[in-house]
Amino acid sequence: MSDYSFVIRAYPSDVRRELGDEIIETANLLAPQRWSLRQSASLLAGGLRQRAIASTGRSTKTTWAIGLRSALLFQFIAGTAGLIAFQLGARGDISSMSPPISEMIPASVAVIAVLAFTTRWPAAVALTAFSCWLVFATIDDSSFSAWGVTPPMVMALLIIGAAWWLAVFGDGRRTASPLATGLLLSGTVAVAYVTNDPDIVALRLGVPAALLVAGLALVSIDPRPSVVLGCIATFTLLPRLPIEIGIDKATAAQRLATSFIPVAIVCALLALGYRSTSLQNRTE
């Protein structure tokens, strides 16, 4: 018989305690000859769905309302920060915010893999490690400067702070407050807008990647930021697209694909967690 005890870890711990043995036994009975990819994929998807449901207690309508509100908050703070940065001459464009997709996918996959099986402490550890890498990569950059190293350090502190705050004060079942979530995301991005220097490679790659990682960490605990990220991707991409196509079609296409990553995350989470009408019955 095959053993699905590893993949069953995709389920939240209380579901595992209650139903884990039975689910494994059923999977073994349904595919008795050998290990089954189909059974494993099914258990993985089922576990993630349970996690998505467990991490929220709100209806679809409320989730979207909070997501849009948080996105507007983000737009206001980030927009103001960008305007200030432009006025101060710190930066003249926003195009460097989009990362190369080749850098985003491996990082995203690694983080999703970690977060799919756990929620709080490993997420905090992973984010701390990532933030440290961000800082060291910047310091190691040939165009190192005092101005250049400050933003990633601030970002690293924000990311580490957010992750550990959620690890300590979140219980994996209770959602973080919408205001706190919105502020954490907005604060991180605002720093990136103000300080992002396109000439520093580590920043150019690291800032959006760090933003995505921070978003994914929050998503593992509270799916609402996924809605926020989707809105951000839409709001920021669409106005820029015609301009970018006029400049460089290849770059524009690459950035379009990159921006679909958070949108895809939104869709996946909606499919996993919010499609079920039963979720609405559990709420409020």
Added chain:
Amino acid sequence: MREPTYYVLLTLLDKPLHGYAIAKRSAELSDGAVTLAAGTLYGALDRLETDGLVKIASEEIVNGRKRRSYTITDAGRRAVLGEIARMRSAVAAAETSVDLSNIAGAL
């Protein structure tokens, strides 16, 4: 109603069943068209239980492992019978308005 949900409810119309028996019976009833994987099966059972369409009938220990049996509720019975009526009506509409034999012959 989605197909796996429909077959889960259908299998429970006669008597309470545990997870594996539900999956096996679903495959039999659908001539192998619906083969529920464990994750899909327990996801469907969880949703149906939350919606009040099925409930746990009993819990027993088999080979040292807990095994639950599920039974359909009155609401579940109404839901699946309603779905059967809807599908029957859809088939009747097709049979009365379209000459299916000609289409089948053409295929």
